[in-house]
Amino acid sequence: MELIYFLIENIVKVVMVFAVLMGVVAYLTLAERKILGRIQVRYGPNRVGPFGLFQPIADGIKAFFKEDVVPARADQTLFVIAPMISITAAISLFAVIPFGEYIDFLGRRISFTIANLDIGLLYVFAIASLGEYGVVLGGWSSYNKYGLMGALRAAAQMISYEIALALSVMGVLMISGTLNLVEIVQQQAGWHWNAFYHFQFFPFIFYIVCALAEINRTPFDMPEAEAELACGFNIEYSSMKFALFFMAEYAHLVAVCAIATTLFLGGWDGPFNLPPALSWIWFAAKTGILVYFFIWQRGTFPRLRYDQIMRFGWKFLLPLTLANIFGTGLYMVLTG
């Protein structure tokens, strides 16, 4: 009986997270276009429905009915699998993220985490690096020179920044002494947010920068550099396959923001305490602010050159994140 309850609980949680995530991703595409438009002193999409609110639905229908083209000389299997890898990896990241504290429902205490893994953070990095395969294989298998170059750049850039990304959260790891994301959040309760309380502000910045590179966002969007590579790795993709890449990109964006919130900004901890069942509001607010920042900086910064990105990653971020590990160690020794 307990097993059935467990199954039902988890299926409901998975469906809820999936549904909410897909809704967020759909409206994030609209939000991005709206915010970029506002930054460029124009309105953005405002034709479909009030304030353009039905735009994501129209886009979805359009993507669904487009012709699905697979290049004749492409590697058919990999070409089809690549977007699936991308979206699966992006969505799987949400399995370990603690959205809120818990909710008492029908006499059961249900936590807001799908899987409370002891190695949550490790899982996140494993899955996040799996997502790169989608981009790399997608570009490589499409038999297109721009796709191949996008894939090459993606491989080089993502591997470089993955290292700095992993190193930038080591400070948090050392302080909390656990990989369990729920415990990391619990330790930050009561304003002891890692970003401010434990001198992890610079690692927080490093994490944001590396995350931008990791999800191929604008200052680091080498793999798809519209101007040079004509959309790079997804150049040959059309219809729903392209839509999958697109959704994966935004799901990944939400995921890295949610992880930043969890690790550095205290997760569901907020300025004043909400009941545990509503604690996800703080989490959503913080993630939303980070997502806004990601869109905002896209409207601000131009794309870096490929060698600049590499130099920045290896000669600047890597030494500084290593120095941060040293500094955090010193801080822990000194404060006990």
Added chain:
Amino acid sequence: MVISLLKGIWWFIKGIGLLVASVFALLKGLRLTFSKFFSRPVTIRYPEHKREVAPRWRGIHYFERDEKGDTCCVACGLCVAICPSQCIRLVAVELDGGGRYPEQYEINTVRCIYCGMCAEACPVNAIKLGRNYEFVDYRREDLVLDKGRLLANAPKEG
């Protein structure tokens, strides 16, 4: 030894200075876009709101009407002669009273470059360029203005 140490320290200070300056520059950019985010969009939402055209705007042509409601064109052919893109076709007839009248008058607006030379050349101010710029159609033939359509294009009185 000492010199290289000093060089190293100088290099380090310069690097920090450069870093602070570049971060400051990034923040300045973010501030600009943030202020633009809250400013009013300059977009004119076209079908609902229309742009006011300039006073000397040269839009689609029309025939000025005389007191009988007909065109006052005297079919002199000056507009045909001056038109740089040669898009005006005129068939003139001699009237019994001695005047000339345009039997057929067509402006091919696909070829027209809206220079306004026809209006400049007209001795009786019969043809003018109006202020309407919304002129589209599905077929090329429908973009040729004949005498009737030119008369209909005239702006309403008052």
